[in-house]
Amino acid sequence: MKISCNILKKHIKNSDKIDFLNIWDKFTIRSAEVEGIEIKGQNFDNVVTAKIIECEKHPKSEKLSILKVDTGEEVLQIVCGAPNVRVGLIGALIKIGGHIDDITISKRPLVGIDSYGMMCSGKELGISDDHSGIIELPEDTPIGIDIKKILPIEDIIVEIDNKSLTHRPDLWGHYGIAREIAAITGTELLPLELADVNYDGKELNVTIENPDLCYRYTSLKIDNIKNSKTPLWMQIFLYYAGMKSINLTVDLTNYIMLELGQPMHAFDSRKVNNIEIGLAKAGDKYTTLDGIERTLTDHDLMIKNDSKYIAIAGIMGGLDSEIIDDTDSIILESACFEASTVRKTAISQGLRTEASTRYEKSLDPNLTIIASKRFLRLLKDENPDLTLGSALTDVYPNEFKEKEVILNKSLLYRYFDFELEDEAVKHILESLEFKVEIKKDYFKVIVPTFRATKDVTIAADLIEEIGRIYGYENFVPKPVKMDLNFVKQEPAYDEGYIVKNYLATKYNCHEVHTYLWNKTSFLKEINITKDNVKLLGKSEDNILRDDLNLSLLEVAFNNIKYYDEFNIMEIGTIIKDNENHKMLSILLCGPQKDLKNLYNKAKEMTVNILRNLKNKTPIFDFGSSETYYNQDLIQDIIVDNNIIGQIKTFNKNVNNKISKKHTFVVLEIDFEKYLNFDLDKTNYQEISKYPSTELDYTIIMKRGEYYDKLSKILDEFTSPIIINRKLVDIYLEEKTKKITIRYIVGSKEKTLTSEELQNFKDEFIKFLIKNELNIVKE
Amino acid sequence: MKEELKNLVEMATEEAKSIKTENDYLNIKSKYLGKKSKLSEYMSSLKDMTVEDKKKYGPLFNKIKNDLEALFTNYYENAINGEEKITFDPTIPADEKNGSLHPVTIVAKEITDILKNIGFMVLEGPEMESDYYNFVALNVPKNHPARDMQDTYWLDNGALLRTHTSPVQARAMEKYGAPIKMCVPGRVFRNEDLDASHENTFFQLEGMVIDKNISISNVIYVMKGMLREVFKQDVEVRLRPGFFPFVEPGFELDCSCTICNGKGCPTCKNSGWIELCPCGMVHPEVLKMSGVDPEEYTGFAFGLGLTRMAMMKYKISDIRGFNSGDLRFLDQFNVR
CATH class of the missing domain: 3.50.40.10 (Phenylalanyl-trna Synthetase, Chain B, domain 3)
Structure with missing residues (x-):
């Protein structure tokens, strides 16, 4: 809203004591935000009122007229192109030597006839948009007077941010602003000049x-x-x-x-x-x-x-x-x-x-x-x-009355952290036209109707009035005094940060932020349709996402122009079954031939996140997911018998629509389930003082069979001397798959005897035979 | 004598560098430590010395002899064993393959750490939020014009995407009661058209303190201290009236421009101040609705624009980079 200081001045007594150019910083911190100040009437000088006493057509121009203009001191010849020139018109004349918009007016010929100045339009004077003719002043205007003396052309126009006035109906007019200025500067607001309405006849x-x-x-x-x-x-x-x-x-x-x-x-x-x-x-x-x-x-x-x-x-x-x-x-x-x-x-x-x-x-x-x-x-x-x-x-069916609000002194002092004198409180409120009665423990305050419609209704509102006029800059900052209690942190934020930091430092993951809704054009591109909670009033990008991996896939799609290999991650909200869910999603992008490595990398990441950050050891099993994933490569991540996430890749159709050269492996973990796991205690075991022995076996399987099948069989074989079993190598032949596993055997009490070792080997071979497994003989 | 010994050691050290073969080794040993060597001469002159000189030079001669012997042997062994031939270029630059945290995450971590230092809990809240928590519990009833101030994404299930992190004020009071000190970094949504300075999805950090004697002076102290820690320099703050239905009195907090230190520059539009964070004393109605007695407790709350802070910290002029997922943008950041 634009405020004219000329109008404000009309409403304030002794307004000449106020510096209207510099008061607005104070207004900003007392009342409402000032966005800008514009000084008007600075673009010209040397403009006086002048009367046209002769008016003739220019001999060589259709449009121009030759005027004789009386400035009170002299009569000047002016050549003018305005259509409204006529004898008797009083206008605004800029004299030779005067300036307008950085141009200096000088004597100059117009189509051969000298002009000793210029008659101005309202637009030229900056007081209207009218440039159709010269400005016409009232007939009784004295001539030869500086135009700025008879018209309020010089003004300071202040732009106040409307948003800072939403709660102040009283500040939507100059009179209300003048009231604030008067309160801020300690001056007096003048009463409005009103007309009496004396009419004895009928009402409407x-x-x-x-x-x-x-x-x-x-x-x-x-x-x-x-x-x-x-x-x-x-x-x-x-x-x-x-x-x-x-x-x-x-x-x-x-x-x-x-x-x-x-x-x-x-x-x-x-x-x-x-x-x-x-x-x-x-x-x-x-x-x-x-x-x-x-x-x-x-x-x-x-x-x-x-x-x-x-x-x-x-x-x-x-x-x-x-x-x-x-x-x-x-x-x-x-x-x-x-x-x-x-x-x-x-x-x-x-x-x-x-x-x-x-x-x-x-x-x-x-x-x-x-x-x-x-x-x-x-x-x-x-x-x-x-x-x-x-x-x-x-x-006026229901009269709106002034409101009474009680302000307890104790409450005021609590908000302020210091005691303000009763008289000071009264003075501040009265300067804003509140009525105040000082009582022993409280102030009885009558709120004027122009503040009572919604802005000032409770004691805290009065505290604001007192605080802002007293000046927040006069408050001394004070530390908070509170009991020293232990604060229990909720895990969500901290754990989220730890995981992201771990992934960024250990696995070069880049954290991305993606929108909560699916991008319609992207889903179309990869031919996936989704239905979920929708944003109202929008027909595009309006379906909230239920799969964070797709958001990451879109990010990947936008990045493969510049990068061939990268890992990205996000902990983000998805909406499923009308509920918020927080997911951790990681996407690994690389050349298509690296699928195996990327997939194994995702597995390694899963194991390490859970082991390093939660002391949990996950197991994996085949799982299922939406059809846009490759159904043969979905592995559930299982911790404590709970499926907490999946590792998967997109199906060929989706993958190839994004890129035929790249492949994408995603690892998602339900972050709420992750948060619910306690950090398990590290299972410490004393290091054995006795040597252990490594025994390698290469077991022959059919080429298409998974390691997992073998692993599950071997899980059945138990012996007190097994310390560890791990996969060493897989060698593919035309029809077979040779899997080398290694047992580390030993004892904490003693060095194993050769009989004990032989015994283990015999038992193991027997176990293999029983399970119809062949080994490569050395 | 001392000077001579020093020269002798220097010469021998220099010459030892040229030991390549066994011959070199034997020769140099014989030259400096052999019977006809200078050192032998000195040693045999010991017997003619005074008792005092004997005490002084005896151990010194021995030390020099041992040191030189070790030195020659060392060079000789190195020469015959030899270092492995270098097959790589040790001067090639480091492999700079690094991950990165999102700049907002980095800034959020900085600020939550600062607030944790003064005992704040760090909480989170849901992004899909109810009308009750986003508006009603914050003293913004139906038809309140303040709802217009925040262009809300309404959902077809009756819920909405939270327009600020303030709903967690109510959730936290319901869960923990008073007193409480808490902050909430989180993502918020406004139905706005995108341009360089407007995003429909951005981050805020909510803060709230409630106790029996919380004052406006406390707000100023905490905000000033927090900003000093964030900007790592002293900043001036000023409060001016601001209207938010969930605080009364409500303030807009400006801080002195960190670019020009308050002198006036384009960043602060020549005012010397940057509008940073709406704050205020928690409205008694808000306390009441969440089960905290406003007669007994007062509190303050603030909302800091995290995305904005990140823009200031890294001098990012276009907000659209944050949600772009563009690794050329994100890769520039580190993990802290």
Whole structure:
């Protein structure tokens, strides 16, 4: 919102004591954030009021005129291209030696005739967008005077961040900002100049059908408005504030909105008889001022005339009740609508206006009367002969009263950590127009209605008021004093970090972050369809993911252009069965021929994560998963009889759609299950003092058989002297698979005798024969 | 004498380097330690010395003799055994194959470590969240305009993607009660269009302290201290009013620009301040709804933009790198 310091000055006593250029840092830390400050009227100098006393056509140019212009001191010859030049017009003349937008004005010929200066348009002076002709000043303007002395061209325009005002309906007008400035600077806010409304006649016919949605409706008929020209000072202000000047009545409604924060609407009184405020009928059509036909719902609050819609309440008027220039009679609306109704309609109609933005903040119902009287006062300035066509009609079913809030001193001191004198508290609150009674243990505070609609309702709100005006910079930082207790950390964050750090350092994994939803175009690319919880209001990238591996596959897909081999990982949320689940997923990418190595690497990683970080030894078994995985290469990871994850690869179709040169192995672990495992104690065993013996056996299997089959058989063979058994080598022949295993045998008590060793060998051979296994004889 | 001995040792050391064969070895031994050597001469002159000199030089001569003998032998053995022939180039650069943690993870770890140092718990919470925890429990009832401030991703199951890490405030109070000191690093979601400075998925860090006498002065102390630890330099902080329904009073916390130290630069838009973190005193309604008595307890809470902190720390100007999965971006980071 743009704030004009010229307008603020009008409302503050002794405002010349305030440095309006530098006060805004303080305003930022006391009240609301200032986004920028713009100094107006700096782009020109040496512009005086001057009257055209002669006007002739240029002999050699269709467009140009030759003027004689009286500056009060001298008469100058000016060549001018504006179409609106005429004798008697008082305009703004920039003299020789003057500057405008970094150009120095000098005597120069225009199509052969010398011009001793330039008549300026409103645009050139930076006070309007009008460049269709030169600016026309009122007839009674004295000539030869610096234009900046008679018009408020010099101003400081301050842009305040609207987002920092969402909770402050009172700051949506200059008067409220002036109140804050006065409180901050210790100056005095001047009362508003209002008009008296003296009319003995009838009130207007106004009915509020939904008093819960329209708190107050104040209206007034004003006749005999002959002058519809907005004074220049107001035009300049509206322009600086970012609004367009239309005509006096419309400009005044906007001016009051910018000054007081109260939106107003003026109807052409020829078109309005009986005003009703009520809900629309669903499906009805209505064309607003902007020419757009809108379909209404039964949530939309409307202003109606004899049951015909004439405005959407608090948002925008209609095309057919628009003020026409030829009217001299208006019905003024100054109303208070319920905030969320206006907000809902503004959102659903996609029509956020200056008015609706203000209504959404919960305006003070008491503003309607003040605004009406202020409007009348300013209108009278331009139309001294106006008459009233009705009494001030005020329909106000439920009066909104000031609120009383009790502020306990002990609570205030607890929040502040120091004691503030009673008088200081009272002074601060009173500067913001709160009423304060000091009691022994508390303050009895009456909250003014313009703060009580929602902003200030409890003691903590008052503490904020006192704190910010006292100045947070005056608080001394203090360490927190708390009992020294032991804090038990939840494992999720720490363990997540440890795993990621382990994978990054030991296995060169790169941590990636991916979106919580599937990317539609990617799933299409690899021909996978998914259904899951969906984001509303979106038709793409709207299905939440249930498989983190696919997110990583997409990342891999985007990286294979630059890298042939890499490992990536993420601990991320997936949504399955309507629940959040946290997964650890690792993807290994490499050349297709390295599938075996990558797969084994994934297995090694699994074993090492669980062994190094949890002291657990996982076992593996064949498992199943979605069809886009290679069904022959799915291995469940089993810990303590729980399947906690899988190692798998994508099926050929998916893999080849990503790349025919690369292969991808994924390792996923259900991270919640992982977190639930305690760290097992390391199973320490004393080192044997006696030597051990290695015995190698090469067992012949069929070529297609898995090691796992053999391993399971060998698990059945037990002996007290076995220390360890491991796979040493696998050698493939045309039809056979030769698997070399190694037993390490020994005893903790003694060195094994040769009989004991022989015994073991005999038993083992017997076991092999029993299980129909052949070995390669040495 | 001393000077002469020193020269002798130097000469012998130098000459020892040229021992290649057994012959060299025998020759040098005979030259420096043999019967006709200088050292032998010195040793035989011992008998004519005073008792004092004898005590002084006797052990010295012996030491020199032993040292030289060991030196010659060492060189000789090295010469005949020989070092293995070097078959690789020891000057080639190190293999820089490294993994990396996400920059947000690194920053989160730094900040949670700082907060753990003053006894904070580190908690997590769900990304798919209920309307109750994301809004209602934080004093944002239905139809509250504050819901507009955060463009929410609503889901077809009635839930939503959390718009901030604040729901964990309520969850933590329900679980642990008061007093409590906790922080929550986590991912949040806003329905926004992507550009260089806007992401729909980013990270925040929530912090909350509740106890019997928590004050605004405490907020300033903790925030200032935390930022000093994060930026590893003293920073000024300032509070200004800010509106968030779940705190009252609510603040926007600015810190002095770490780039220009508050003098004004493009990063801080010449204001000298950087808007860093919304914070405030926990709203009494929020305490009440989560079962903490606001008459007895007060507390403060803050929300720090972790993604933003990472952007500041590494001077990353485009937010879109974070979720891109682009290894050219991620590979630049380390594991801390």
